[in-house]
Amino acid sequence: xxxxxxxxxxxxxxxxxxxxxxxxxxxxxxxxxxxxxxxxxxxxxxxxxxxxxxxxxxxxxxxxxxxxxxxxxxxxxxxxxxxxxxxxxxxxxxxxxxxxxxxxxxxxxxxxxxxxxxxxxxxxxxxxxxxxxxxxxxxxxxxxxxxxxxxxxxxxxxxxxxxxxxxxxxxxxxxxxxxxxxxxxxxxxxxxxxxxxxxxxxxxxxxxxxxxxxxxxxxxxxxxxxxxxxxxxxxxxxxxxxxxxxxxxxxxxxxxxxxxxxxxxxxxxxxxxxxxxx
Amino acid sequence: xxxxxxxxxxxxxxxxxxxxxxxxxxxxxxxxxxxxxxxxxxxxxxxxxxxxxxxxxxxxxxxxxxxxxxxxxxxxxxxxxxxxxxxxxxxxxxxxxxxxxxxxxxxxxxxxxxxxxxxxxxxxxxxxxxxxxxxxxxxxxxxxxxxxxxxxxxxxxxxxxxxxxxxxxxxxxxxxxxxxxxxxxxxxxxxxxxxxxxxxxxxxxxxxxxxxxxxxxxxxxxxxxxxxxxxxxxxxxxxxxxxxxxxxxxxxxxxxxxxxxxxxxxxxxxxxxxxxxxx
Numbered sequence: 383x384x385x386x387x388x389x390x391x392x393x394x395x396x397x398x399x400x401x402x403x404x405x406x407x408x409x410x411x412x413x414x415x416x417x418x419x420x421x422x423x424x425x426x427x428x429x430x431x432x433x434x435x436x437x438x439x440x441x442x443x444x445x446x447x448x449x450x451x452x453x454x455x456x457x458x459x460x461x462x463x464x465x466x467x468x469x470x471x472x473x474x475x476x477x478x479x480x481x482x483x484x485x486x487x488x489x490x491x492x493x494x495x496x497x498x499x500x501x502x503x504x505x506x507x508x509x510x511x512x513x514x515x516x517x518x519x520x521x522x523x524x525x526x527x528x529x530x531x532x533x534x535x536x537x538x539x540x541x542x543x544x545x546x547x548x549x550x551x552x553x554x555x556x557x558x559x560x561x562x563x564x565x566x567x568x569x570x571x572x573x574x575x576x577x578x579x580x581x582x583x584x585x586x587x588x589x590x591x592x593x594x595x596x597x598x599x600x601x602x603x604x605x606x607x608x609x610x611x612x613x614x615x616x617x618x619x620x621x622x623x624x625x626x627x628x629x630x631x632x633x634x635x636x637x638x639x640x641x642x643x644x645x646x647x648x649x650x651x652x653x654x655x656x657x658x659x660x
Numbered sequence: 661x662x663x664x665x666x667x668x669x670x671x672x673x674x675x676x677x678x679x680x681x682x683x684x685x686x687x688x689x690x691x692x693x694x695x696x697x698x699x700x701x702x703x704x705x706x707x708x709x710x711x712x713x714x715x716x717x718x719x720x721x722x723x724x725x726x727x728x729x730x731x732x733x734x735x736x737x738x739x740x741x742x743x744x745x746x747x748x749x750x751x752x753x754x755x756x757x758x759x760x761x762x763x764x765x766x767x768x769x770x771x772x773x774x775x776x777x778x779x780x781x782x783x784x785x786x787x788x789x790x791x792x793x794x795x796x797x798x799x800x801x802x803x804x805x806x807x808x809x810x811x812x813x814x815x816x817x818x819x820x821x822x823x824x825x826x827x828x829x830x831x832x833x834x835x836x837x838x839x840x841x842x843x844x845x846x847x848x849x850x851x852x853x854x855x856x857x858x859x860x861x862x863x864x865x866x867x868x869x870x871x872x873x874x875x876x877x878x879x880x881x882x883x884x885x886x887x888x889x890x891x892x893x894x895x896x897x898x899x900x901x902x903x904x905x906x907x908x909x910x911x912x913x914x915x916x917x918x919x920x921x922x923x924x925x926x927x928x929x930x931x932x933x934x935x936x937x938x939x
Contacts, residue, residue, distance in 0.1 A: 542894065
């Protein structure tokens with residue numbers, strides 16, 4: 383069972399690897415005279431975009447080796463600060479304490495991600511005001527009937543304190559308000575999707591990039607949480623995704639950051655549900 | 661010589677681990693964050709960093725999982741040693757041995773997709789992610805540990821006694837409950853302690869199923885957070901914050917718990933071997 387899963391996974395990786403072979407762009411030329419390694423770690427939202435870029439670069443230039451790992455925003459900043467990796471990703475700005483620990487840190491924002499409140503698709507609620515959401519998360523409203531839904535207890539799902547998604551939702555949707563202690567805490571966007579998609583009376587929040595038909599994004603103060611509304615500035619609950627380096631980036635790392643910020647990177651960022659920064 | 665060397669080496673690693681944890685926990689004591697950590701509320705953004713709810717959650721979860729798993733494990737052992745039909749003994753043992761090889765994440769996934777929704781719909785209280793769901797799942801995880809330990813002990817005792825007890829006309833139930841089990845006290849205690857240690861140390865099931873709300877549960881249907889899950893959740897936070905430092909306190913408590921478990925086991929083993937010699 384496990385080995386079959388594993389071989390299936392290998393096949394999938396293999397296929398995606400080779401299906402992207404023909405797409406060689408001019409932007410890759412900047413890597414022509416470079417070689418070496420880049421280790422990348424940190425924020426999990428960044429991973430799909432980083433992997434896309436790494437695959438394209440390594441396919442064209444086998445002398446360049448790029449590894450991509452997760453760990454979370456805090457881990458990314460810590461690792462790059464200690465010199466363990468070349469690029470540390472974070473879904474939030476570097477904190478002042480972190481900056482005093484690692485004064486050389488330079489941040490490169492490259493994309494915008496929105497965070498949407500979500501409910502189960504069977505929930506008849508489509509629209510909530512941010513005041514209502516604040517009341518629900520702080521424990522003032524605990525039944526769906528008080529916001530126009532069924533007579534059922536609201537099951538609140540939140541994220542851990544390390545989460546960049548939680549951070550932006552808490553700041554920009556809850557206005558740094560309370561989250562009840564009884565709220566269930568899930569450790570990732572994926573776990574949030576599983577939890578909310580299987581609980582009819584759930585209320586949670588997650589990255590717009592992760593939305594699909596298994597959950598329903600709630601219209602917030604009459605603004606739908608979509609990529610378009612995030613781009614034109616109507617939807618307020620958004621955050622930047624950062625790459626961080628310790629000191630000025632070396633030529634190879636610099637080329638990688640340029641590549642992510644270029645047209646190829648933008649296409650990849652859009653395809654994964656995020657919004658490229660111009 | 662080689663064995664001695666490796667023994668010293670592994671002992672040094674454990675000591676180094678302890679030293680490392682103490683070193684990282686020390687700032688908490690000196691900067692007065694100690695009292696902050698040993699308080700009842702985890703609200704980091706209000707400056708409250710209490711990990712007492714996690715300690716309570718860990719203890720409650722481990723004890724309740726053991727309360728479910730231990731009687732079942734004991735029952736399985738008695739079933740194997742004479743209460744059940746002999747043709748079923750091998751399949752049951754095979755099943756229990758097989759259970760030891762199942763990765764924890766499988767139990768977690770099955771619980772998230774089957775047990776949690778079941779609890780949510782049947783109980784109509786809370787989300788299903790709860791102390792109850794976690795202790796049911798965890799009890800399945802620690803069951804093989806309990807069965808194997810008690811079974812190993814009974815395998816040494818039962819065959820020795822059976823001929824005598826049958827000659828005396830003592831029934832199977834009486835033989836097992838009055839003679840075999842009392843003489844298997846080492847196995848019974850070791851199973852309880854090791855099972856408890858396993859339950860305290862498990863991370864994944866608590867993280868996936870218990871709900872992770874840092875609160876004192878009012879009922880078994882409420883969400884809890886364990887020390888292990890807490891470490892897994894906060895390890896990615898800003899490494900300069902008190903949130904992050906609480907991780908080392910949680911780690912130290914867990915380390916001391918497992919060390920105590922091991923010392924207790926060692927003590928019991930020594931006592932039982934001494935009694936074995938005098939008998």
